Amino acid sequence: MPNYNKDTTQTIPFHEKFGYGLGDFASNLFWMPFVLFGTYFYTDVFGISALSVGIMLLVTRIWDVVNDPVMGIIADRTPAKEGVGKYRPYLFWFAIPFGLIGAIAFFTPDLSPSGKLAYAWVTYVAFGMIYTVINIPYSALMSVMSREPAERNSTSFFRMIGAQSAGLLVSSSLMTFVGELGDGDIQRGFFLTMVIFSVIAVISFILTGKMTRERIHPAPKPKGMLAKDMRYIFTNIPWWILFFVAFFTIAAFTIRFGVAAYYFKYYADPVAVEAWNIGFIEGGAISAFFTFGTIASLLGVVCFSFFAKTIDKKKMYFSLIIISGLVSAYFYYIPNTEITTIIITQAVFSFLTGPTAAILFAMYTDIAAYIKLQTGSDSSALVMSAGSLSQKFGWAVGGSVTGILLGLAGYQPDQVQPENIREIMSIMMSWAPMAACLLGALAMLAYPLDDKKMRAITDELAAQEQ
Template sequence: MEPNSAKLPIWEKIGYGLGDAASNIFFQTVNMFLLFYYTDVFGLNAKVAGTLFILARFWDALIDPLVGALADRTRSRWGSYRPYLLWMALPFGLIGYATFANPALSDTAKIAYAYVTYFLLMTAYAAINVPYSALMGVMTPSSKERTSLSSYRFVGAFGGQLLIALGVIPLVRILGHGDKALGFKVTMAIFSLLAVLLFVATFLMTKERIKPHHEKPDFRKDIGSLLKNKPWVIMVVAALLTLSGAAVRWAVTPHFFKYYGGYNDAAMHLFGREIFLDHTSLFLSVGSLSFLLGIFFTPWLVHRFGKKNSLMVLTLANAAVLLAFFFVPRGDFWTMVWVNALASLLAGPTPALVWAIYTDVADYGEWHFGRRTTGLAFAAAMFAQKFGMSIGGGLAGWLLGIYGFQADAIQSEQTLMGLRVLFSILPGVFAVANGIVLIWYPLSDAMVRKIEEELAERRAGASPDPA
């Protein structure tokens, strides 16, 4: 039975979830639409955009461990991680807006502007999202409650994803009155304000309960303990593979439906009536709803099969469906929707499982090596995720260029085949590799419970740092 101090009220879990809704306003906009924005609105060459994706996301990944180490050493009346939600909310929103502001510039100046704003956006994202992620590890000492908290987090995350998937393209069209550049600018101004408000709400509605203990800061020792932490190493490799595949697919989704599907600004039949509805938005929205539905199976899966087994099997099943997508006929839009919905349903519980496992891995590091580095553990894991995103985003841009992609033009058969590969085969291969790597993850649920109990005994006899 969980001690009362370990239980979190529902309103606090909801408040924590709002933070990932805020993060995903820009995370998903960047993943789903930034490459399209750069090539088809801002006018960048696909290879130039691909190089920018690699460099900016590598920078983002590089600074994550530094932000995590800084957050671990932060002491304030609000705790170590919560303050960053307040301090960075406004800069995050302003820089996010500037990324899509589309000023009138020369071709060379556009490249420079894209580099500056994208690098700043990744810096701001790291500065607020690394502490936000680590916050889950200090809100409660209970692994069971953290799994629940992770589920709330990803309801918020995929709620934000659904908002972006459903809203961006229609709002760009409506608010821009046919001018995509204006549409993106106004749409992102609205979403930027919403992200700021949601992060402030998370700051106000959450609390840190696990206090840091007296311990001499030593970044080298902290890094050393992480590299010796086998469960963490396994999860880092899995994260690298997961986000590499996902980033490729996200980046080329608008291109896939515009050029391969031929659905750009086309009317469709829905419930027997011909209406104007953007196919890309509908595809992404149904996928996001399926993700949300999948999240609600997380507690049952953990109870029935355990975290590791659930994550591994779901990952491999999702890989099989992604590979099968390659064989869906070109003109069969609704089959594409339902196959993707199945893939999304299978993937839905996996982020909640992954982030709950990260808290277990952080506990393992404290239990085995005697050093609690929650922020650094999360940040270094996010380094792998974002490095994977840099690989995937860069591959998408570069391979589009290699396949001969030209914006707003009729594409060659080679380019169309390339879009199919980027949208299904390559993500599927990354997912298969990810599922295989998870076989070596060593922490069973029984071991996690033992670690939790022994850490509770240690903490009961330790003196916390003054806040």
């Protein structure tokens, strides 16, 4: 995208982009354990049924329909603090609660089955709420770091580098830490590992707050604007389109992630899994599946970040997600003895899908600018709540659909699984993510805010403020 009329005062320096990326590094130290191992943790470690887990993951997301937009409204109406801004304070206020609640969610209490189920519900809901409280202001922060779309695009890729780096740490070492710290007690190992991650997350969020800067200062919200802001958002067609694009994109990841641990334990040939070893990755095939996938995703983000300022975001997303869907379908035809092929295919899929999240978060900041031009309203956090909400629903689909289908089919842990359950695992690794990719691509075709239009919107907003 050509940089016509670029305002150099809106340039975000490297160290600030790096600092912003630390925020999503912090978030994903908990997000990725839930995505990669959450369903497995609750069924095979914590000790509740797969059906109960599936229902919990799905039902608790209903609360987010209220929780996420409300947090967006609160953040947009937070008075700016001198020298700090309106969104950065949340990173300081809620970093420690985020770490505490995240660690507690992975603690296994000595309770009855019903007591455990209640504990899981309470802590899972609490984590979802604290994630919202800190992540919606964090996401909205990017929209006030610069007026320039190209700078926001680049910053969004730094965000994804932070997210993928955390994913790499989790995928490559979480189960190793669990084994070392637990010393034979996997429940203890999970909790102690997440305590360490919580300390790192708290420090990272605080550093994000200290290293970033709010260059745009939205006018305070006048009283009586709430109903208008809600109407502006919920009648905005690009906002809805992007909500569904983001939902299908996240679902494509999490459907496979939700079933992967079961797939390697019960579907893949046990002799081939046991024999697969490259020597430098602890945890065998499943750890390599996640680790190489995350490395490839990180490489994809880095590679495509060089084109963030030159290639139209809409075209980039569409091309990547279509090819990803085709790669996903190939999983169905891979023999269960070909562990290396399974791992390589996941790496290719991850390389292609890794940049899509960065593209989508940059698009949300574009929508905030679009709404401001149309209505004069600054509602960045409310706009970004759609990103959080779609992410959580996509996450819920990955875990809940797997858990519900396996539970209804009669899944019992630590047993040889019948053919119908093995077939469900195979489909959830292949055709289901492919369908999500294609639905995301179809939705993106209707998205109207390409980079050329955003250049015109940015210039018009700059002219209004002069």
